[in-house]
Amino acid sequence: MERETILHLSALELAKAIRKQEITSEQAVEAVLEKTDKTETDLHAYVSVFREDAPEIARKRDAFVREMPEGTELPPLWGVPVAIKDNLLLQGKKTTCGSKMLENYISPYTATCVEKLEKAGAIVIGKTNMDEFGMGVSTENSFFGPTIHPLDPTRVPGGSSGGSAAAVGSGSAFAALGTDTGGSVRQPAAYCGLFGLRPTYGTVSRHGLVAFSSSMDVAGPITRSSLDLAAIYNIVTGADDKDMTSVCAPSVDLLAMKQYSPKGKRIGIPKQLFSEEKMDQEILKAMKIAIEELESSGARIDLIDMPILDYAVAVYYILSSAEASSNLSRYDGIRYGYRASDVKDLADLYTKTRSEGFGLEVKRRILLGNYVLSSEHFEDCYRKAEKARDQVRSAFDEAFSEHDLLLSPTSPMVAPKLGESLKDPLAAYVSDLCTVPASLAGIPAVSIPVQSSTGFPCGIQLMARKFGEQELLGASYFHEKHCTSLERRGDA
Amino acid sequence: MRDFETVVGLEVHVELKTESKIFCSCPTAFGGAPNAHICEVCAGLPGALPRLNRKVVDHAVMTALALNCEVTRESRFDRKNYFYPDLPKGYQISQLYAPIGRDGYVDIEYPDKKDGTSMLKKRIRIHELHMEDDAGKLVHDPIKNITKIDFSRCGVPLLEIVTEPDFRSEEEVVAFLEQLRIMLRFLGVSDCKMQEGSLRADVNLSVRPIGQTSLGNRTEMKNLASFRAVAKAIGYEAARQWAVVSESGRIPRETRRWDEEKEMSFPMRKKEDASEYKYFPEPDLPAIRITDEKIEEVRKQIPELPSDKRRRYIEQLRLPAYDAGILTSQKPLAVLFERTAELCGDPKEASNWIMGEFMKILNDHGNSGEDFDLRPDSLGEIILLLQKGRISRASAKALLLSAYEDGSIPEKEAEKRDLWLIGDKEVLRPIVKKVLEDNPKALSEYRSGKLKNKQFLLGQAMRETKGKADPSILEGVLQEYLESE
Structure with missing residues (x-):
């Protein structure tokens, strides 16, 4: 198989080719590494690439395939090179979270979801760049420098899992794990023309995911196909003794997914997430095409009113920053990570270490979190936001009592130009308006790539009720196969 | 001076005697090399999450019941955020909004100082009981002028028992602590060793003119390593506050440290500007639901x-x-x-x-x-x-x-x-016989009425057996011989 052809495959297609011995895992790894060598200087998708380990593991995978008896059932991603975001721990490798604070931090253990990926045969090719501790929408808030959009060097790939999206979009990995707190998987997937899934909160163990906002963090795949999303979802989910918030979820049936039809399905569009004044024209146009196509396939689509969603961005930033300010307290220069030098006393050590070790956006969130948790503002900020979050949950419960799915754009715009997202932090926060509602409610959501009117990729988002991944991914698959989607992005 | 009364409330920290820590499976064993008992969870490494040890909840529920508390049916953990080098997560996982137990009491009894014999009784109300994780220990090396940190104690389960300000004297406080300690040891939930720090009592104390119902400004006293220290510290602190208040001074709200050697307390930190802990619900731990069945099950286990x-x-x-x-x-x-x-x-x-x-x-x-x-x-x-x-x-x-x-x-x-007594008459008879043969004079004197010689003969026989004869049987055998002729 040609190298360029290899790089266009989805993860499951590659796994099948390896299983049928049409290609070796080592060839796939070499193809990816070669591609990465070519693009990485400009793209900067990775913080670390495992040039030594990955081919080594690939050769072992290949040897197993060669020697296995006829009829052996291989794990689903046997020999497939994947990337993981640099806030997921992999034992013996650095986990930087895109921060100076953890620049040289070596993971002492492996995250449960990464361990499950490896058990499924995947080979971790590298760890991807990200906004520091997951805080950002463009991957420009990385201590190691920004990641660039794989299709347009003047644009950002989105964030915070921008490195994962850029890696899959550029052919530097066949699939990647990102993490999604307020949209960090869905939004970069949309910007880069890929599929991104935020699973139901708790279905993927957070053990080994460096915490940003504990009540919303969830790891999810960024891929080139809906089936890849489902396969990886099935691999990484499962209750874990090491995470008390983790829950057991039913797996997605890939065959049933392929038979999904939107006929008779009721799809709601929250009007708060689909409005002329909040969104770019090209996004509205892409949405309209998606609506027409789904309607012509038999879906019943209507606009619904969810007024509480007008507060979703504010609620999200209050709650996530409160949790972040506490979760990031452990980076104090005492035990590991960055430590400031020339300090007078303990207070000075804390102040200097945290002032120098954290970037601007992280410090802004810590300040915001401390503000909303202070005894003076706890009731009128944190408690109020908690109550509003309950109302968001109820609003979704109500919406799903009459609808199978909810539809919105993933982001109100296409990938912005480099530097734009940093100009006005508040404007950047507001751009999360479509993705944060699902985060607050803990429900699953998928971003499906479509083409904007200018030809640049963007995403539409489907949301389902808790544990509704089967419905969600079925609809995603249907859209992928039967509607105007984007040409598959496997190669820049 | 007698115009004032002392008002005391206690915050008692008790280390629970579970085999493993509250949020991980590391052992709670006391001692051992520094940092021998730590893992990614109790050392607060990135990506690690707490997992609740159910044994801790069982112990807490049992204690709550023994203290006559209302057990909270849906109890939750909260984070108490502050920076200190012995606190690896940067927050303590404690309970503020829904502690495991509330509104209990302990009836104490203590001797009346006036007559020293009759007992006084009093009910001390328990405000609340909550679970939390312990912090590590700082070890200062004054010679090298460095501070080392031992994280082994991090995550050792603690119960904090908070009383209402119901105490009026050190006798009441010591009686309460003694009774609490005995009770917790009976329950088997804690060793309550003050020296090892498995029972720590902080004393909140204020004074007020007799007749006044509102409370004065209080201070919190820490580092009390024995009941004696508690009593001394209360006496000292009450006198100190009386002296200040008597001269129309104001007591600042502060935390003070008891110096056992000097038998004095010193200010540690001002409360007025330092109590911002930014508590909020712990998102990593689901609520603990305690059913009626669970409460009954635990109640049955209370010894x-x-x-x-x-x-x-x-x-x-x-x-x-x-x-x-x-x-x-x-x-x-x-x-x-x-x-x-x-x-x-x-x-x-x-x-x-x-x-x-x-x-x-x-x-x-x-x-x-x-x-x-x-x-x-x-x-x-x-x-x-x-x-x-x-x-x-x-x-x-x-x-x-x-x-x-x-x-x-x-x-x-x-x-x-070879301590067995010889109780076999067949064994004793030849011995007695020999003693009588060896002491014909004593025997004849006995027979002629000097009855006290029997005691002498018995002593001789006992000596022959090297003291191992059963005295009553030996006496019986001797009596047989004495009466036989």
């Missing part, structure tokens, strides 16, 4: 508590109040007493042995009776041997000492040391 035992010993086993008080002051003593009384069937005899000989042994070994290794069956077995006449009283004492010191089994030890 008989000291106050109930004491009453039973007096009323049913007819022990003097004094004995009953001592025997129920330490769990191991009560366990030993009950087993001994059961084995020998004589509660008074069991009590006499414990109150007398066994206490003497404990005393000689500098043991307070809190913790000893004696197999509970040992003393009962010894008393039985004594009752059956198989050993002498002196041997019984020797066997008890050996059982205490070496854990020996009385029966085997008696065998080993």
